[in-house]
Amino acid sequence: MPTAFVHGNPETPAIWRPLISHLQRRDVVALHLPGFGAGSDPADAATKEEYVAWLIDQLEDLDDPVDVVGHDWGAPLVMRAACERPDLFRSWVSDGAGLIHPDYVWHDLAQVWQTPGAGEEAINGMTGLPIADRVGLFESLGFPADIAAEVAAAVDTEMGRCILALYRSAIQPAMVAWGRDAGAASARPGMTLINSADPYVGSGDLGREMGHRMGARVVEMEGFGHWWMLQDPAHGAAILEEFWASV
Numbered sequence: 043m044p045t046a047f048v049h050g051n052p053e054t055p056a057i058w059r060p061l062i063s064h065l066q067r068r069d070v071v072a073l074h075l076p077g078f079g080a081g082s083d084p085a086d087a088a089t090k091e092e093y094v095a096w097l098i099d100q101l102e103d104l105d106d107p108v109d110v111v112g113h114d115w116g117a118p119l120v121m122r123a124a125c126e127r128p129d130l131f132r133s134w135v136s137d138g139a140g141l142i143h144p145d146y147v148w149h150d151l152a153q154v155w156q157t158p159g160a161g162e163e164a165i166n167g168m169t170g171l172p173i174a175d176r177v178g179l180f181e182s183l184g185f186p187a188d189i190a191a192e193v194a195a196a197v198d199t200e201m202g203r204c205i206l207a208l209y210r211s212a213i214q215p216a217m218v219a220w221g222r223d224a225g226a227a228s229a230r231p232g233m234t235l236i237n238s239a240d241p242y243v244g245s246g247d248l249g250r251e252m253g254h255r256m257g258a259r260v261v262e263m264e265g266f267g268h269w270w271m272l273q274d275p276a277h278g279a280a281i282l283e284e285f286w287a288s289v
Contacts, residue, residue, distance in 0.1 A: 044070075045067060045071070046071050046100065046101065046110045047062070048097065048113065049074075050114020050117070051114060051115045051208065052078070052193070053113075056189050057113070057185075057189060057193070059189070061275040067286075071104070076088075077200050079193075079198070085200075085203075088204040088208050089208065090212050093119050102130060106132075107129070107130060110133070112134070112137075117136035117138035117243075132230065132289060133285070134231075135285065136232075138242075139253050143251060146217060148212075148213075156210050156213050161206050168202065169202045173194060183269065231289045232259070233261060234253035236250060236262050237267060238266065239266060239268075241267075259285065
C-alpha cells in the first residue's frame, strides 16, 4: 500500500526518517516540497494553491490510492488535496487541522513573514546565519543532531523566497476559505493529531472542531509538540499503523 509523507516549513523530508524506520510497511515515499532545500526543484510562484497542485501531481504518479500524512504546511496541503481529489487517497492524516479553522490567527513569526520588508529582513537573518548556528537552532527545537544538520544545510535563499510566497498567499481570510470547504475531506478516512504542546497551530479546540467537521478520527497527543515525529518516532509510527489497520 503506497504511503506518502509531506513535510512543512522550514523543513525537508529528513524529519520523517526516524518515524519511517519504525514502520512495518516499506512502500513509503517522503515527498520533497519544491524549493525547500538543495536538491529539490525550484518552485514557481510558490503559493499554497501551487503546492496543492504539485501534491496532486505527485499522488497521481503513485500506484493505487495512497495513505498520505501531512505535517505543518504539509497538513493543510494534504487536507485540501483530499477535498479536491479524494480518488487519489486511501486515507489521510494531518496535524495542524486548526490552521484552516475560521478563528485561526497566524502565529507571530508567520505574521512577520507576511509583512513586506519585515519578512525579507527575517528571512535574510535566518539564511545568513552561520551553518553551525543554524544547526544549533534546529537542535534547540528538538531535532536530533543528524536531522538538524541536514535541514540546516537546506536553508537557502530559494527556501526563503518560497517561505515568503507561501505565507503571503495564506494571509487571512485565505485559509478560512479552505476551512469552509473542508467537509469534502470526509470522503476518505482521516485522522487529525492534536498535539497539546504545539504553539503554532492554534488551540486544540480549533483542531478538534475541524477534525470533526472533516469526519476524521481525533487523536490527542498529550505532551507532544510540533515535531511529534522526532519526539517519539516509535509512538508516532504505532499511531499511524493502528489507524491504517482500521481503514
